Amino acid sequence: MNVLNEWAFIGIFAVMAPVFPALPIVIAWLFRPRKPNALKSSTYECGVETIGDTWVQFRVQYYIYGLIFLVFDVEMVFLFPWAVAYNEMSLFGFVAGFLFIFLLTDALFYAWKKNALDWK
Amino acid sequence: MELNAITIGFVVFTIFTLGGGIGVVTTRNLFQGTIWLMVSLFGVAGYFVLLSAPFLAAVQVLVYIGAIAILITFAVMLTRSVTRIKERYIRILPSFIVSLALFLILLFGVTVPIFSGHLPESAPEYVASTRDLGAALVDENGYVVPFLLASVLLTAAMIGAIFIARDESA
Amino acid sequence: MDELCTGLCSVLVEAGADAGLAQFLSLLVGVLLVSGVPLITVILLIWIERKVAARIQDRIGPNRVGPVGLLQTIADMIKLLSKEDITPAAADRVLYNAAPLVSFASVVLIWAVIPFTPFHYGVDLEIGALYFVAIASFGALAIMVAGWASNNKYALLGAFRVVSLLVSYEVPLVFALLLPVLLAGSMSLLDIVNAQTGMWFVALSPLAFVIFYISSQAETGRAPFDLIEAESELVAGFNIEYSGMKFGMFFAAEFLHVFTNGILMALLFFGGWMGPLYYESPLIAFAWLGAKGGLIYFTTLWLRNTVPRLRIDQIMAFNWKFLVPLSIANVILISLALKIMQELGWAPRDLMGASFGQMLPTTFILLVINGFMILYLLGMMRKRGREARRESQIAQASLAQAAAD
Structure with a gap:
């Protein structure tokens, strides 16, 4: 199959994929009872009335994990082409890849030593 | 313009990219802004597919929707009640000048080569496979130095970010 | 076009359909066939999941609707459809x-x-x-x-x-x-x-x-x-x-x-x-x-x-x-x-x-x-x-x- 034809398939798939779960929801919308009242559509917090805004301040730890993940994610972008071409490389190819991974492992080690990986 | 799959794709992804951009600047809600930004960046991923660079498209989705979107939401959550920006951003004149300058630079960058006849060669039907990219990354005569510099940059970014984040919380 | 348009697509073109439309239709049929596998499997999976969980916890699990409770998921779906x-x-x-x-x-x-x-x-x-x-x-x-x-x-x-x-x-x-x-x-x-x-x-x-x-x-x-x-x-x-x-x-x-x-x-x-x-x-x-x-x-x-x-x-x-x-x-x-x-x-x-x-x-x-x-x-x-x-x-x-x- 031609490359663009493959992606046309993915494109049609991507359009169809949300339709499959949407269908039963739409059918349910046709059949289901509709008896809303103020109490029913209030925020559910185990019967206690909600206090204040939902948007409470969260801990910084989520952000740090997200950040470390982002760095590793970008690293993957480089490592996948490296892995694909690996079988054709000489030993130098391994050394380059090793240095690349090793430098990032350093950063992980730093995070570990600074207790940035602990959930506090 | 002839109506084929590429044209349809181009129109759809342009709507995604521009519509998402309009959404980002018009919404008052930071979380919705993030989602609009993702719509826009997804459109850019679509452009990469149309340009026969599926690897870059996957990277675009993986890095932006997989990581940046999550990171932005986490960062938004660190601040206090900025989801509903109440007052308008008032420094309209400086932002107008900056965005106009940026727009003009882009406009000239795109149109001048067209009118002066220095058109770059259009990309071949199938650019390069991921394997060629990987081989070039670790080739002594290729991009091995930028490859390792990218690693140094990522390491520096991570150490710096952890340093700053730790300093504030400690 | 010849290379792109094979199988169902070529049949449609011979029947007199527009080439682009034929290609789209054949891709659509492909999408429906491929996505049919997970969509049908998921109905079965819910039953398997409940049955396995039940056996591990020394229970029987769904066993009333249909043979060995196979139609339980269908019944649940109908129930969910009627839920507010x-x-x-x-x-x-x-x-x-x-x-x-x-x-x-x-x-x-x-x-x-x-x-x-x-x-x-x-x-x-x-x-x-x-x-x-x-x-x-x-x-x-x-x-x-x-x-x-x-x-x-x-x-x-x-x-x-x-x-x-x-x-x-x-x-x-x-x-x-x-x-x-x-x-x-x-x-x-x-x-x-x-x-x-x-x-x-x-x-x-x-x-x-x-x-x-x-x-x-x-x-x-x-x-x-x-x-x-x-x-x-x-x-x-x-x-x-x-x-x-x-x-x-x-x-x-x-x-x-x-x-x-x-x-x-x-x-x-x-x-x-x-x-x-x-x-x-x-x-x-x-x-x-x-x-x-x-x-x-x-x-x-x-x-x-x-x-x-x-x-x-x-x-x-x-x-x-x-x-x-x-x-x-x-x-x-x-x-x-x-x-x-x-x-x-x-x-x-x-x-x-x-x-x-x-x-x-x-x-x-x-x-x-x-x-x-x-x-x-x-x-x-x-x-x-x-x-x-x-x-x-x-x-x-x-x-x-x-x-x-």
Whole structure:
């Protein structure tokens, strides 16, 4: 199959994929009872009335994990082409890849030593 | 313009990219802004597919929707009640000048080569496979130095970010 | 056009249809056929899941509707259709309704690149392995959107925890995924399976399989990583405000995701459709893939119903301080050993045509390296365990001392 034809398939798939779960929801919308009242559509917090805004301040730890993940994610972008071409490389190819991974492992080690990986 | 799959794709992804951009600047809600930004960046991923660079498209989705979107939401959550920006951003004149300058630079960058006849060669039907990219990354005569510099940059970014984040919380 | 338009498409063109339309229609039929597999499977999966859980907990499970309760899911679906669907007043309506759709779609979309047999698959993308990781990231975003759009503190907190779990475990998952890609020299799932003709990758790198297995258990939010359903701490988690069919969609997506991961592991590590007589008929090949994927799926259910839930700090520490360093070390050691063997000429450079005999030396050496790594890990874990026990004994002794005083 031609490359663009493959992606046309993915494109049609991507359009169809949300339709499959949407269908039963739409059918349910046709059949289901509709008896809303103020109490029913209030925020559910185990019967206690909600206090204040939902948007409470969260801990910084989520952000740090997200950040470390982002760095590793970008690293993957480089490592996948490296892995694909690996079988054709000489030993130098391994050394380059090793240095690349090793430098990032350093950063992980730093995070570990600074207790940035602990959930506090 | 002839109506084929590429044209349809181009129109759809342009709507995604521009519509998402309009959404980002018009919404008052930071979380919705993030989602609009993702719509826009997804459109850019679509452009990469149309340009026969599926690897870059996957990277675009993986890095932006997989990581940046999550990171932005986490960062938004660190601040206090900025989801509903109440007052308008008032420094309209400086932002107008900056965005106009940026727009003009882009406009000239795109149109001048067209009118002066220095058109770059259009990309071949199938650019390069991921394997060629990987081989070039670790080739002594290729991009091995930028490859390792990218690693140094990522390491520096991570150490710096952890340093700053730790300093504030400690 | 000739090259692009084959099979059903050419039939339609001969019948007088427009070429572009014919192409679109044939692609659409392909999409419906491919997506039919997960959509039909998911109905069965819900029944299997409940039945297995029931047996492990010494119950019978659904057994009233249809033979051995097979039609229970259909009955539940009809029930869900008639349920009132409450949208909280404070919710962000558009995003609230979009989240379950994106969540389910992100799982179904993975099936576009899954090769069912050597000849039957949706598409064989050059970047297949990266594709399904990228698509899975939509799932994390959908959970985040669901948590935020519900406008509920528990939902938001649950979504935050789940998303930080998902992104954390994606790191070892992708590092483990790197090894099949590296061994096969391709990201296309079809190539990865064909590269296992000589030897399944699970024999070349069992540790990568174990890491992939653990992280995909976490990616689907199953025990011991089931923060998604932390009913004792967060009431339910990100889906607390959802009801009716939308709530059902989140669960259908989760069930399907678990099975999809089983199939992916069968493809990446267990030779996909390979097995005795697979070349005789596509049906046999399909059955092999289903059997392998089903077996892995069963072990994940087994695990889910056996182990207790971990705390979030334990989950995060396990990932960042154990799984990530281990997966990095695994990639480095295996790639080094493979490169040395390739330079010495012991290992074939192209696994596509390698026979079982050619793969034996490679397999042996990689297995020995993996064995040493596992032995080292076991020794380390025993040491840590002893230390932890001693510490708790000292703590207990001092408590008893304090009580006596």
